[in-house]
Amino acid sequence: MYRVIAALVISAIFLAGCAESTESFQGNTWEIGTSSVVVDCSDEVNKGKKGPINAIGYGCSVEYTSNTTFKDVNGKSITxxxxxxxxxxxxxxxxxxxxxxxxxSKNPKPLIAKEIVLLKQADMSSRQPFDFKRDEVSKATIYIGGGSNEVIAEIEQTEQLNKLSELLHHAPPYSGAAPADWNYTIAIESKDGSERVIVVTGNGHVFIDESTKRAYSLDKEKFNEFVSGFQNK
Structure with a gap:
């Protein structure tokens, strides 16, 4: 079943329940921008919620300024x-x-970092090109954005799956500054019934594998052309 992955870059989404003010929180970085960093804040958003917790991942955009300090877990200064x-x-x-x-809130306040501490670096040695696993894929569903259930395309035909594979397979790992937008979510279903979710961001030139939280480069023009082929029908 498709797990909705919602990227909340300080947007207005209703969440029931109460929570106390937060001074600090921990999470994995999703994107590194030129003036902000998107950090997984799911635990903080769900803290204190009553009843079942939806399987939704939340990313908070945190601004950093010239006054923000960066350091590692040992207190050493970093950038x-x-x-x-x-x-x-x-x-x-x-x-x-x-x-x-x-x-x-209709007028949310920006989250501004006083300090960002690197607790654990991502494993660079295991960051291999993206493996689409074409022989195992039976279907791919493309949704608009991260929190929308609006389906752009349900891809099951061999030719279309091959084209999607050409776009994603062997995509190189991405590192650098990417805009904190959220264009599409792609649920890739395997023949054994398992599902792999990736999100396309950076206006179409980056995608993130939600199972590993690793980012990969994407040919923006070719991908947008592929998607527009379904939107124009």
């Missing part, structure tokens, strides 16, 4: 360039914020 997608970090906010209520 934003030392962070890569998949790194585990602790974000200390310049001002406490109730993240869940902030998301609900």
């Amino acid at each position: 934003i360039n030392d962070l890569i997608p998949g790194s585990e970090v602790k974000v200390v906010l310049s001002k406490s914020v109730n993240i869940r209520r902030n998301i609900e």
Whole structure:
């Protein structure tokens, strides 16, 4: 079953329940931008919620400024360039914020980092090109954005799956600054019934494998041309 992956870059989405103000939180980095970093804040968003917790991943965009300090777990000074997608970090906010209520607000306050601590670096040695596993794939479904259930395409034909494989297979690992937008979610179903979810961001030139939180480069023009072929029908 498709697991909705919602990227909340400080957008307004209703979440029931109460939560206390947050001074700091931990999570893996999803994207590293020129003035902000998107960090998995799912645990913080779901903290204190009553009842079943939906299988949704939340990413919070945290701004960093010239006053933000960066260091590793041993206290050694580092820079934003030392962070890569998949790194585990602790974000200390310049001002406490109730993240869940902030998301609900029509005028959310920006999350600004006072300090970002690198707790654990992503494993660069295991970052191999993306493996689409074409022989095992039976279907791919493309959705708009991260939180939408609007389906652009359900791809089952061999020719279309081959084209998608050509776009994704052997895509090189990506590191660097990417816009914190969220274009498409692709659920890749295997013949054994398992599912692999990837999200396309950076205006179409980056995608993230949600099972590993690793980012890969994507040919933006070819991918957008592929998707537009379904949207124009």
